[in-house]
Amino acid sequence: MVMKKVILFVSLCIVLMLVGVGLWAYFAFLYTKPLSKSELAQLTPDWSVVTHGNWSPWFTEADGSQTWNPAASFNAWLATVPEEDKAWPVLVDVQYAGYELYNNLEVGKFPEDVEDWQSMVALCALDESKEMIDRLKEALGRPVIGAMLYEGTIPAPNGRNIDTNYTRDPVEFAVLEKHGIEDIEFVESTNPNINLIGVGLPTLGKQRWMANLFRTYAIYEFERGHVDEFVELVTISMDSADIAPALNTLIGQLVAIAIEQQGNTTVQWALEHSPEQFSDQHLLQLDQLIARHQNRTLLWQGEAMSFHDSIRRMVNDRGALVPGGARSLQGGGASFELPTSLPDKQLHASSQRTLLVYNKMLEQAQVESIYPLLSTGTNMNQALVQAKKDLNAIGYLFLDILTPATSSASQRFRLLQQESIEIRLTIAAHRHALRHGEIPASNEEIDQDLLPD
Numbered sequence: 001m002v003m004k005k006v007i008l009f010v011s012l013c014i015v016l017m018l019v020g021v022g023l024w025a026y027f028a029f030l031y032t033k034p035l036s037k038s039e040l041a042q043l044t045p046d047w048s049v050v051t052h053g054n055w056s057p058w059f060t061e062a063d064g065s066q067t068w069n070p071a072a073s074f075n076a077w078l079a080t081v082p083e084e085d086k087a088w089p090v091l092v093d094v095q096y097a098g099y100e101l102y103n104n105l106e107v108g109k110f111p112e113d114v115e116d117w118q119s120m121v122a123l124c125a126l127d128e129s130k131e132m133i134d135r136l137k138e139a140l141g142r143p144v145i146g147a148m149l150y151e152g153t154i155p156a157p158n159g160r161n162i163d164t165n166y167t168r169d170p171v172e173f174a175v176l177e178k179h180g181i182e183d184i185e186f187v188e189s190t191n192p193n194i195n196l197i198g199v200g201l202p203t204l205g206k207q208r209w210m211a212n213l214f215r216t217y218a219i220y221e222f223e224r225g226h227v228d229e230f231v232e233l234v235t236i237s238m239d240s241a242d243i244a245p246a247l248n249t250l251i252g253q254l255v256a257i258a259i260e261q262q263g264n265t266t267v268q269w270a271l272e273h274s275p276e277q278f279s280d281q282h283l284l285q286l287d288q289l290i291a292r293h294q295n296r297t298l299l300w301q302g303e304a305m306s307f308h309d310s311i312r313r314m315v316n317d318r319g320a321l322v323p324g325g326a327r328s329l330q331g332g333g334a335s336f337e338l339p340t341s342l343p344d345k346q347l348h349a350s351s352q353r354t355l356l357v358y359n360k361m362l363e364q365a366q367v368e369s370i371y372p373l374l375s376t377g378t379n380m381n382q383a384l385v386q387a388k389k390d391l392n393a394i395g396y397l398f399l400d401i402l403t404p405a406t407s408s409a410s411q412r413f414r415l416l417q418q419e420s421i422e423i424r425l426t427i428a429a430h431r432h433a434l435r436h437g438e439i440p441a442s443n444e445e446i447d448q449d450l451l452p453d
Helices: 002-030 037-041 070-078 088-102 114-124 127-139 170-178 202-223 227-243 250-273 280-294 300-312 323-330 349-368 380-390 393-402 406-436
Strands: 058-060 066-068
Touching: 058 070, 088 127, 088 170, 088 202, 114 202, 127 202, 127 227, 202 227, 202 250, 227 250, 227 280, 250 280, 250 300, 250 406, 280 406, 300 349, 300 393, 349 393, 349 406
Parallel strands: none
Antiparallel strands: 058 066
């Protein structure tokens, strides 16, 4: 009898211990602090910053229901845009023609690279080059870049060789056929709901190539004394940065910054080598151009949409984060399923809290992108550490794996702003010299009406 009581007591202790361990494991790894009413109000970003009211991450199905499907929504809107408003068909056609014409020469170099520059000058003098530039000028004045969203990457040409033998972009496929590039086939995507992380963004590389081509041609015109053409080309190139990030994800914005910085350095080169060619009107135009692009800061909502899309593909039917998804991500082989279409406020606290923390981290990255850097007492990575106590282990792991290096990205934004101010001061000094006959000895001597705001 005593032995039975001892066994019963020991068994009870073991059960209580297991319950205790289970509760500890739940609160340590799976429990998430629910969102308050004020936090729930901050859960859904203002998507119009990304979509400009043209589309939404929510797609209207044939039966009128709303499903989470950003790519389909974007593509449906883009299909309504007139073809003459899209830059993409011209951009892709010109680039493939340019690859053949330039025969893999690296466009975008300055005349200091003497051997390559002489080859570039010979090419710039060709009628075919002038035709390419004229077509790009017209195309880049169009309001949208105009490429639809597809899974995977678009084949990149290397001369006339194609890295892959398929494309899901019918526009590029038609151009490849036009230019006689063989061993390709058009593959139409069968995925009705493409994940944003897997979307190919072929326009970005082509826009970078275009910006390099414009720089080459702008310098070519400047060396011939055609300053009006130089200013026009730099203006079109820099203004094209506004249509580069169709989704305003981080990579798209960084490409926009690269295009703007390239314009800045081209202007800086001209001011250093032959400033006497510029009239006051030319310098005023360049100052106004750089001022338009000077204050670009990180827009976090586009990157947030991509993260919201990924999280919605890593949850169960209750909208809760599941360990399997985290392990898959950690192993580098994440399988993104169809996303849940539960409204944000009906998601489980685990995914809600993860999304909210990421929103706040990106908001902090936006603050860090402003020049001069304002001290807020924390940075994006510190914000994640501080939020760890309110997240469960899966949510923290997702954030740790999927968060991009936004601190260095924010620094790129600040650098653009700082460089723009410095170049505008240089322009102001040269305008002062045109007015008074000599370069001022210091910034303090520049006429106040010439100084940047």
